[in-house]
Amino acid sequence: MTTRAATTSTLFSWKRLLPPLLVSAVVVGVIVVVIVAGHHDIIESFSAFGRGSFGSAYAFWSATLVRATPLTLLGLAVALAFRSGVMNIGAEGQFLAGASAATAVVLTGVGGGMVLVIALPAAVLAGALWAAIAGWLKREFGVLEVISSLMLNFVAQYLVSYLVRGPLQEPTHVYPQTETFGPAAQLPLLISGQRLHLGYAIAVLLALILWWMFRATAVGFRLRAVGAGAAAAASAGQVMVPRVLFTAFLLSGAIAGLAGGVEVTGVTYALYEGISPGFGYTAIAVALLARLNPLAIIGTGIFFGALEAGAAAMQRDAGVPFQFVAVVEALVVLGVIALDWTRERGATRR
Amino acid sequence: MTDALAPFVEATVRTATPLAFAALGELVAERSGVINIGLEGTIIAGAFGGLVVAGTAGAGLGFVGAVAAGMLVAAIFAFFVVTLKADHIITGTAISMLGVGSTGTLYRLYYGTTGAALETPTLAPFPIPILHSIPWIGGAFFAQPPVMYLLYVIVPCLAWCMTRTSVGLALRAVGERPEAARAAGISPARVRWVALLFCGAMGGLSGGTLVLAQVGTFNEGISAGRGFIAIAIVVLGRWSAVGVTGAALLFGAASALQYLAQAMGWGIPYQFALALPYVLTLAALAGAGKRSAAPASLGVRG
Amino acid sequence: MLINAVVLLGTACGGANGGAKDVKPVSTGSAIKVALLTPGPITDQSWNGGAYTGLLRIKDSLGASVSHIQTKTPAEFEENFRQYGAQGYTIVIGHGFEFQDAAKRVGPEFPKTVYITTGGNSVGPNIAALSFAFEEPSYLAGMVAAAVSKTGTVGCIGGTELPPVKSSFAAFAAGALAVNPKIKVVTAFIGNWDDASAGKEQALAQIGRGADVIFQNADAAGLGVFQAAKEGKGVWVVGSNADQNNIAPAVTLGSVLIDVPHAFMVMAREVQGGKFQPRVVRLDTKSDVVRWVPNPATPNAIPAAMRARVDSVQRLMQSGVFVMPPAAAAATPSTGAAK
């Protein structure tokens, strides 16, 4: 028995290494082909990618992690929803709602030096309320949340566009943006000389909290039960499933709203139209690649942050166009899906 | 009022046409149980494929190019979602990115970074005798580029196929309960492949219509979110071919109303007007009531 | 300040024919590095495309090493401004007023790099803003439009409601009203800069409303406006940003042009020559950076009398004595004094 186990495990490592290598080779191969076809320097492109993502302390702390912050928070929002059986793909809209609310609070000037203590909870509340629309539509009318939350993303986008030209516009009423926040409304930086702000610490802390919540608390267990088997939870556990689903919507929206609040108070210091390049959609990939595990989302958040930071460096230093970067991101995601598949197949074959 | 009505109806139909193509494709995909969020990538690939082929072979063959390009992108999606049993939403997001990115990259490779203004051949409107002179709606429905008339063939065919043919039956069974279909000797994977390729063809047609029958040129963001709107339309149309066409027209009407509102200077902030279609969908969804018509296995992996 | 800018520009322009060799020794010795950030794709043949052409001209004429990045969000603006600063770029151009917050924030951290935003009014020791007097040629376009319009209704179609677009539309309306006090001007925004089909539909809606001259400023989405005019009868388009007269030559009256490459060259030479002065650089008809370019393919579309009248107003602008009507001036961001 032991000998057999030993031989299989040695065979195994080969078998286990081969598919990832193949998939990586294919992804890298396609990328190389496209770079060459576009007459860009391959070595320069790849080294720019490395420099821009992990190549220096600045690249890591100020580029990769700053980008990872909203992706991590939104990834957690998506993961919480998905694990609870709620297909909330409206994190984008909830993010915008949170960003708008935080901005509105900051601009009223309440709270003085403690304005963040009001602004961030306002963002949380706004995100939860925006999600509650989809949650309410599901509970009352059985509307598929995939669709309603997607629709609400577009509504939120136009709402922000209106706000920055209307009620929240900067005082001269010229530019479609708000006034820049004062220092009291700016999240403290974590490392001097770097742009990394408190928001990332909040994200990591929240990941730990969610991990603990799902693992150890009754609320987390209830959410998990409804996500894994709503009928069993209702029958065996006498769980009020509609109420739990609604709660999941609220919590997910709250986290996404927080992400919006963190982005305006930690990075942009003002509300703009187009403040999100689709963070909410990328976050779906962040969450799913982490298999909805909050701790793993810290990792996938960094991965996607690095991908975007590295890709920006490829644009800057190697002249590889923006559109190509989208191709690279798509290929990497597809590559990871393929890897996942080889791993799953390996698992069932055993 | 009547002189404003005809242009309004025409704008409605024109806006609805590419949406209807894409949504009918999505309808078939969703009926087979696959939610294709990558539709946006399919549309833009179709638009680009149409541009490339039409440039050398004319607008008519351009549509063939559009359909082929749409199907190519759909095939990648199908490979991951059906063959590798990957998650629909994550794959769809990646495919959207891939479509938008690769068309932008290829556009630059083909036509240069600052290439001259591109003008592609377009299909001229082909008024159908007699019918096109019906007051108010004749121009909108019967004096369009011929590709639009394809809808008059596809919609009834699709409606008939889904209820009255063994293929349609198989399609619905796979979307509702794949294991039942398998027991009846139908391969769910094969049905989904075919459904997704059809979806790709229709998405390609949608992009081709934009470029070759409406705008006459290509730009990198020309699909402008139509893939996502099409998904909403399928839901609004309650997963039936006729319903989806109606919903596409409703969306077209909402957009046309928005154009009209701005042209008439009605003084509504234009963001509200632009958000109107989405709010309308949400309202209509709420009004549709509890009993959902969604295929039971929609979005389920494998 | 403004006069100062014009004088400086004059010198810079005067030196343009001297070639790069004359200027180079004055600079730090090595070739300059210039970076450009655009908010949209450089294939739009309009705002972004013009900027990229400008960047390439700096590369070719001054032997500069150049870099371009397309950015989407304010967070990215700031991040890339920083990265370019850290890499020792001589000039970093953010192509749009929306880059000014990023410039204000990053500028002080990299004093050796000059940050220029095209649009806006932010100035710092190493920050300048290019302010295009886009209203001037827009005003001329409005005059022409009013003269050409048979219906008495003209339209404006923009991408989203941005300050330069709004001020340009206001000037266009003022020009039209100056010629025909009863003219109606309808304005619409598409909501994005990409959806050419929606651009076409907006145009068709305006045409249905009676507009027969449409001034478009919607980048890629504006291509749809040209298509609508081609299909319509007796409908004219006025292009913007780049010379768009060849997009649809038969239906284009002319273009309201920003010679972005020229403007970029002016600034690059100034920095290379060590003569940079922080300020809002007003680039107007007088400096020949913005101008009304009638379409050579349709010379007879504009009545001869109007052509003459436009020429005379343009001359007033060139000599710097033209005064914009107050309604149009109020909507102009760059006339607000530099901070």
Next chain:
Amino acid sequence: MVSARADVSTALSLCDMSKRFGTTQALDGASLDVRRGTLHALLGENGAGKTTLMRLAFGMDTPDTGTILVNGKTCAWRTSADALRAGIGMVHQHFLLVPAMSVAENIGLGRGGVFSGFDPTCTAAVVRDLVAATGLAIDPEARVGDLPVGAQQRLEILKALSHDAQVLILDEPTAVLSPQETQDLYAWLRRFVDSGRTVVLITHKVREALQIADDVTVLRRGRTVMQVAAHATGEAEVLTALLGETTTHGAPHARAPRRTTGKTVLAVNGVTVRDDRGTERLKCVTTHVCGGEILGVAGVEGAGQLELLRVMAGRRIPDTGSATRPARVGFVPEDRHRDAVIGEWTLIENFALKDAGRATGTMVWDDYRVRAELGVRAQDVRATSAHDRMDALSGGNQQKFVLARELEGAPEAFVVENPTRGLDVRATEQVLDALRAARDAGVAVVIYSSDLDELFSVSDRIVVCYDGTVHEVPFDRQAVGRAMVGLS
């Protein structure tokens, strides 16, 4: 290797079939020979490989090794369509129907060429002909999701017959049927066989199998351990083959005198329950259960018994009327996979599931682990550890686990729906013993079972549900049978 007996008179022959799923060797060289024109019973415990063997015969899985012969000819199926074409039909235990489609559409599924027209009215006519020819009554236009289970099963049989099946395989067909429906089905199967066609019947029920089958094959652990004519063997012999040991199964339990505590524990008063469409499923029902008794509830499918049990268990709030329940009620639902356990969770988590609705604060997992382990031991659940995933357990062990969970903490009342459905002989006995033990401990037990024998073997008192009403009946088979079909 071809079986010597595989000749032309053998309708279906499976030789030396092996199939492995992951680490499980589901079949290990099993064989089966079915003579034409006979009813062949395939017996075996849960997990013996009966269903797997038949899925191979029907082309739903491909065997690792082995040969399939139909009418003496070797066949290899790519899909079940090939098997259907060769005249083999199968009725699955878990129906493979599309609930959202009509009866006619379900029958039309997978038929005809790729683009051949499918005309629902035409198929409806075909279905009516089939109904007339077979005597299996069903409305062709009804939506399948709205049909009662018995009708769905008739549809499954019709589906197979519509392909002109010569060999009909039925997997546990009577598990969901009422006694009357079961008798009707057996009678029908007999007529079907007498018309020269062939039936393979997968079942747990040894006695029934010996009564109606011509031949019997017994599988144990993926191998054929017995293949014999039904008249040539007896119950004890089959059971020995089945279990691999001698057993006392089947001996009637000595009925102890009723010894209720006399205290009413569970009661419903004037309870009415309506379904989603407003139809009354229970009509002003009043009944009660005392501590220390087992109340058996009988009824044909859809007579209101499930609604009654759910109201008693507190899983359903009545539209009118009231229910008196103790604080603790254990509940074992009929559909275990859907309503009782979560397959990908561990036993510990599944144990904690019972508290999911009321737990607050943090979950004390050590506590749940201890309780799960105790429960596992109490009900003899075969698991390597409480950290096992639920779906690694066999159906019988899953059910015993659910019993353990619901009986934990001394509930005053215990409500169970079809608790032995799909379980093998041994597991069935263990489950019923657990119910008796609970009753003996003073618990008020309510059981609904579609198996009347089972109901009589455990109950102290029986009520019958008929069309939403509840009737007290004498403890008598005939009386109960008559009440179930509405005769008083």
